[in-house]
Amino acid sequence: MQEYILRLCKELERQQLWDKESRLLLAVSGGADSMALLGLVQQLPPEWQPQFAVVHVHHHLREESDEEFRMVQDYCQSQGIPFFAEHWEEENHPKSNLEMAAREFRYAFFADMMEKWSASHLATAHHADDQLETILMRLVRGSTLKGISGIAMARTFGRGHLVRPLLSFQKDELYQICEMAGIPYREDSTNLELTFTRNRYRNSIIPLLKAENNQASRHFGNFSEDLQDVLTVVQPIVAQSFRSLFNKVEADWLLDLTGWQACDDSLQRLVLSHFVTEQMIPAGQDFRRSQLTAIMDLIENQSPQKQISLAGGWQARKRYDKLTFLSPDSVRIDFSDFSEVLELNKWVTLPSHGRIGLFHGDNAFSKELPMNAQIVGIKDELALMPFTVRSRRMGDKIVLNKDQPFTKKVSRLFVDKKIPDEERRKACIVTDGEGRILWVPGYAQSVWLSENDKEQTRYRLIYIK
């Protein structure tokens, strides 16, 4: 045990994670990892032991959660360690993206507790095997440079710092620490329940890598540190270019493309990566590299006016020599003046959500469309090119019903269908060359559209939400 404690002290010194004046919150789930962290911190020599308390989130996801909660609580009570817990009640669980929501809830509580307890540091028990999995998963699915550098040993969080003192410890060693120090733990089932992809890596892929070289996780850890070192050194140069090229306008960011073109290609990519990881996505979350490529493509695209949707509700809008990154809040408002002509065989990304396209009437590629694709045929003889997709405007009217056509205000249509306000704002309108409203995708079809999408028409419109 002494050997492990010394190792932790060395790590604290090397990385300057905390000192005895710090106030430390330990995130303890009840698994071997975080219980080992707690055990180690308890046994730190006085020069490295800060004041500490335990924070725990009861997720109410599994029956065992109760047992874990009680075990951590009882252990803290018996050791005289302050213990703070929060419940994520079942009625607050979302239907999808449970893992992400659980994580957000957890970290919001941790940040809140840092305020309340005046903590300077929060420590989680991420270890070398977590690091290996994270880097591998991010490399495989495509991530930014910062993303593939893995879990950082320390970063700013809440009113202080989030630290991971066990990143150089292997999972097996954490089990050993619990056994040696007689610390109770429950099998880490949080992940088993929540992260299916991670589990595939953990159970199938990582064992193969470790069979190849049992020091694999240590080597990934070294790689992570090396890459983070490189990024730290390069960072000031990139940040300086970023400041000279990007301007913040309220919640949005403006990029001057003239200055951008004068910049070296490699620096462009680094600056963009810096922008998305530092400004667009919440700290600690990963960003797909394909998003970076999409932005580069938009910049280099011949067309002077174009816009694309990005992760997290952001939009990139190109207007000649300016590229605006619209924040999710601005996107909601900005949709009010959106208008784009539909070109044959091309998708237009809608600022609110989804995409819409104009295609030939044959059913050639219907098979490749997602299940939620909505397809309508345009009656050949009636609607006139060019077709446009735009946001709603005051006074928009649509002609409904084939047998007895009648005109209806689009706003009335939403009222009748009891569509919530935020949905109404996102709705789009397709018009023909005469400005007649053909379609309000998802809500109403005019008499200019065929009743049946199987009917032969020259053109079809496809909307994918």
Ligand SMILES: Nc1ncnc2c1ncn2[C@@H]1O[C@H](COP(=O)(O)OP(=O)(O)OP(=O)(O)O)[C@@H](O)[C@H]1O
């Ligand atoms: N319910 C919980 N209560 C307190 N701390 C927790 C809880 N769940 C996880 N933690 C902390 O977070 C660490 C990482 O846990 P886990 O791997 O389950 O989370 P994760 O979602 O993968 O983390 P991250 O998204 O931060 O990488 C644990 O070792 C522990 O310190």
